[in-house]
């Protein structure tokens with residue numbers, strides 16, 4: 129995700145929108161599968177991207193290709209992931225018995241790896257962003273095109289899982305929206321679009337779909353920096369709650385049992401939110417819950433930034449494992465592992481894995 133340019137201007141309650149569920153029904157295959165039989169197709173943003181963005185010269189948008197990104201990966205290797213090593217999509221792939229997320233769309237060839245393909249791109253949202261990262265709609269177009277031209281085969285699709293990780297980039301542009309009414313209207317548009325794309329994935333052959341909800345945006349270091357990383361923003365978290373309530377209404381898993389909502393919101397809150405009632409035991413393993421391991425010197429700078437003369441314009445912690453957050457918006461690998469541990473049970477049950 130990108131920075132939330134301003135706190136979401138909400139003060140109030142959960143508001144629900146009564147929209148008809150959009151997703152069409154189609155019977156899911158009920159064949160027993162072992163952990164190796166699923167192809168995984170990944171969509172969304174930097175929580176799931178494993179190298180789809182171009183490796184251009186160092187900038188905020190390409191920092192994932194430069195030190196210290198990937199510095200805990202084997203022999204210190206930036207891989208295009210927004211983390212010190214693994215990200216969410218890798219850990220879902222590991223639940224399927226693999227080492228890491230499936231190969232990226234960017235490196236696609238004439239056939240698709242049996243493990244699937246990753247279409248996610250850092251910075252993406254459901255609406256277009258200035259960096260030009262492909263929107264969720266565009267990513268689903270890429271998937272559909274490969275299905276239609278036969279690159280993705282019926283065999284690939286037969287036992288396929290789609291992951292949809294949309295983590296708030298759309299809300300980054302709302303810095304100057306002060307009207308609660310306008311904000312709620314916009315959340316409505318974002319969640320409608322997510323539901324629409326989930327529908328398209330199903331219609332193009334995805335057999336099971338995992339949909340992330342929105343993590344507590346008010347707890348991201350970019351927001352908490354102004355309090356010296358001591359408190360989450362109530363407004364930011366309420367905005368995420370409204371988004372999530374809305375998403376549950378629009379993607380009704382009672383009606384569409386091939387969809388699972390992945391509750392990353394609760395998992396993040398359990399680990400880092402000082403106000404969260406339901407703490408997770410793993411929370412104690414993070415000495416630093418809201419402060420990032422890699423911190424830009426300038427508030428508007430970025431992890432990995434360098435000055436014209438090559439000086440580092442960021443500080444880096446010694447032990448990323450002690451930190452939940454890696455940079456101003458993304459978890460460390462340790463952070464992701466603690467999040468995914470909490471949602472692993474429901475995901476495995478949903479997929480029929482052991």
Ligand SMILES: *[C@@H]1O[C@H](CO)[C@@H](O)[C@H](O)[C@H]1NC(C)=O
Nearest residue numbers: 134137302303304305306307
């Ligand atoms: C929103 O509020 C902020 C702070 O009160 C103000 O600086 C900004 O101009 C307002 N924006 C609009 C579009 O009214």
Ligand SMILES: *[C@@H]1O[C@H](CO)[C@@H](O)[C@H](O)[C@H]1NC(C)=O
Nearest residue numbers: 352353354355356357358359
């Ligand atoms: C944050 O910490 C710095 C240095 O310890 C201090 O100067 C500053 O006043 C603190 N800010 C807040 C908002 O507590």
Ligand SMILES: *[C@@H]1O[C@H](CO)[C@@H](O)[C@H](O)[C@H]1NC(C)=O
Nearest residue numbers: 376377378379380381382383
């Ligand atoms: C989902 O649909 C079921 C059956 O139509 C309904 O009872 C339930 O209230 C719906 N859930 C949500 C969150 O809208």
Ligand SMILES: *[C@@H]1O[C@H](CO)[C@@H](O)[C@H](O)[C@H]1NC(C)=O
Nearest residue numbers: 434435436437438439440441
């Ligand atoms: C290098 O650049 C930074 C700012 O970009 C500046 O603060 C620093 O003094 C410079 N160092 C040298 C050795 O020129």
